[in-house]
Amino acid sequence: MIDDDTLDRQLREAAPYIDDEGFTARVMAKLPVARREPRWLRAMVLLGVTVLGSGVAYLLSGGGRFVREGMVQLSNFPIWLLLVFAFGCGLVIGAFAVIFAIRKTPEVRDLVGLRF
């Protein structure tokens, strides 16, 4: 009697590749019409909301006075502190980017055994 491995191999060999022969085209023809919610529309909405929010913040802050004052204060800081601050900001943003990328990439997520 044949062993399991031989049987499995024979089963795999017995299953031929089935040529497409228009199958994919038939499936594609039956797909529902793609949602055309244009990406530019989403981008425009986000941009509009951002501009509006910035405008409101500018007006409420007395013409951006606090920004100017903040910049003046920052310019008085020692250079090494500014570098540390910039490096810290970069680390935080980089960490968020890595987490987001892992969440969106199943292969990496499986590789590192993480579940979010």
Place this chain on the structure above:
Amino acid sequence: MELTDAGLIARVLADDDQHAFGELVRRHQSSVRGLLRQLTRTDIALADDLAQETFLRAYKNIRSFRGDARFSTWLYRIAYNCFREDARRRKELVGVDEERLQAEHDPRTVDPGLIHDLMHALSLLPLHERTAVVLCCQNGLSHDEAARVLDIPLGTVKTNVLRGREKLKRTLAAWGPN
């Protein structure tokens, strides 16, 4: 560079990119149609109709694919559900009467070509064993993946694979060249 399944799925999700979905169909059509041909006992027209329904459902529900399993495993599950629903509609999803099938076909009269005999022996297996053997032995799914596809306990899958294999071996031994 060729995109992975995950990359193509991401494009479908982000942009509703039907070309990306078409590539997924092209990649997996053979295995899905092959599985359904086995389940429908080589009724090619019915198998292809079910395969088409499988991919349409996959497209409509692709947002529910979370990437926990392989995309092919997810497709097999949809394909198996399509087959079950169709079989219920046709009232054919009853246990296959193995004795009747054996009686109506004497294996010793079959063409002795091994592949032919093997596929015929496979088609004689009861549905649950045939499905488990096709998924695990032919398509290379693990027992765990097959259990998820068939929505049955892991132990049942193992038992079905074991019994299916034993029957195939016995049948092939009987048909073997003298």
